[in-house]
Amino acid sequence: MSFSRFSALDLILNRTGYDLEYVDQPSETISNYFGCNVFGDTPMKEYLDETTYINVKATIQQGAKLSRELADDVAVAMKNWAMDKGATHYAHWFQPLTGKTAEKHDSFFTLSNDGNPIEEFGGKELAQQEPDGSSFPGGGLRSTFEARGYTAWDPSSPAFILEVGEGRTLCIPTIFVTYSGEALDYKLPLLKSQAFIEDASIPVCHFFDKEVNKVSCTLGWEQEYFLVDEALYIARPDLMVCGRTLLGKHAAKGQQLEDHYFGTIPERVYTYMRDLENECHKLGIPVRTRHNEVAPGQYELAPMFEEVNVAVDHNSLLMDLMDRVARRHRLRVLLHEKPFAGVNGSGKHNNWSLSTNTGVNLLSPGKNPGKNLRFLTFFVNTCRAVFEYADLLRASVASAANDHRLGANEAPPAIVSIYVGEAMTKVFNNILAGNTDTEGVKKVLDLLSKVPNLELDNTDRNRTSPFAFTGNKFEIRMVGSNQNCAGPMTVMNTIVGMQLKSFYKEVNDHISKGETQDEAILAVLKQYITECTPILFEGDGYSEEWRNEAAKRGLSNHPNTPDALGAYIAPNVEKAFEQSGVLSRVELHAHYDVKVHNYILNLQIESRTLAEICFNQIIPAAIAYQNELLINIERLKNLDFSDVHTASQMDIVKRISENLLGMKSSIEKMREERIMANAKDTSIDMAKAYCHNVKPHMDKIRLHADRLEYLIDDKLWPLVKYRELMFIR
16 A cells, blocks of 8 residues: 555654654854865865975866876875774765766775785775766767776865765765766866866956966855655655656645745754754855745755855755755755746756956956946856857756746746846946947947946846846856756856957957057947847846747747757857867767757656556545545435435536546547657657647646546545645644
8 A cells, every 4th residue: 555645644743853863963163163074175284294285285276187196195195084084985976967966985995915904095096986887878978888987086176075874985076987088977068168268268357467367167056945744755656756746736825925935944944954054064065045935845045155166066965965864854855946836946046257366256346337347348248158159058957847947937937138237237328329439439438437336236136037147246047956057057157268269359359450458348348238239138037028029139939948958959059169178069969968868758757657646546536536426426316305405416526527537538648649759760859749749748637637636525635735745844
């Protein structure tokens, strides 16, 4: 017998406080234990001699490859530090194209040549491992019989100790590549994109400051998620298998009253949050913010900004931690972008910026943005890059799960637009009011001097904008809560880097014609602002008026993943990735193939799960209630009651039959469409068939199931209801 709704509710009601494994919080301040499980600067100083420490730090900061001798020294120090903390194993920790993290554990224990037991870990083991490469998504880069893949150490992201129960494992962040060197993960393209945007940014920075020799991409993510009780989770097969509810009638109360947003955090959730933050801080993840989100049972946490590579690692690690910690509290985390219909889904806002070794945020306008030519340069180039590659940015966040958010009136629409705010709109208008000749550029400079000062964060926030300027950074609001941040960050770094390369060349072309540097920069910026004006939008991105206006402006609207993913293999995108060196054409097509395949698999799993739930649980419950009603009708008639007295029962019987018939018919049609979709010649045709032919039947099945939930006696309904999932803490 399955674990039913009522078994779950009984378990929760009879649970005592002792059943919940609350973890004691450290009595010391966060700053005293922050990063205690990270092989960072302090352990390196302690476990490495001074000369080796200086050489290692210099090598890592310069992005150079460590020599074998240095790698051996680091490995010994890392092993000693980890074993002093109780670690018995080490693992190369990587981020394959599954979107999850992966790890292969090996013990420090081995036998010496003479058979004696020893603990050993050298530079060879630190630098490289060989996990099976064939069982991970590869988009055709590897055949099934070609199993060899390699993980290689990424020194720019510090190693850490992962605590799971009583076990301790030294985890080493790595890249994951094929035997022939193609990227099989998210990290290697991200690292290449970092190097590319730095290479493109430094010459542009030298227009303003010759002291700049390093430019870093920074990221601050915001993670939204839902929490449900573990017993309720187990009683919902769709949550267990798909991460979202495939059916379920909306609760009478959802988020209409907006009373959950920023409300008092429930005690049990608060305890979970504190425990999670404790684990994060030990691993050097600088989380600071926690609060209730809009939907009942939805929450958010956010860290301080970090360099993008470390920030991505931390977010990937966080998603694993969230699940581990939740299980300790008899809770389950839902990271699906849309676990419940009718209330807001979850996103992951990526706040992206650029900073220099001289301590300057290149996207910070300061108090005089109209006179801050360096800020205007990087600001306008970012806008121009997003205009040029808007379809690619949209594709980078496309997934079956995120399709439930993008385009709905709860998340940024599938039409990519840029919100710059009132003050920057005025600056743009002033620049556009000038002329392109030298005298006109001088007039633009005069106009800029009249622009009022812009205080930090003076710009408002537009929650309907997919790409919004929020004072000193751009916020990419389209990213899904379950996604690896590296995908859209790699795209941002690459397209902005390509744009900066073009800008540098065009400015020098103007200078060669006799213009001053400032005149040349302003002339090019004016041209870029003119070109990207169609994508600038300050209004309501949810409105039908904007959809119509966007079409007039020639902006793309890709509301579903199969249509959006075509941008990955567009000629201009292939050219950008190849010229930047971030992804070869083969790698790019492999990433595209993986995304298409993942979309198909998600809908295959969901459609099969939905049919199974209907046949195994919904239909039997409907028939059982229908039988009860028919027995009641028969007994009333035996007592000589007229048809008038049994009309209500008969009406419900008929409505149940109609919905059972509609559900059964839709399930059969869905099955037929799935068979035809699976027979398609290409994966993209298969994905489109699932999107346009299979998915609509899933919606019809849900409609019938939700109507049955409304009609059937509550005591007979087998699935945990929305009111229970969202409001039982």
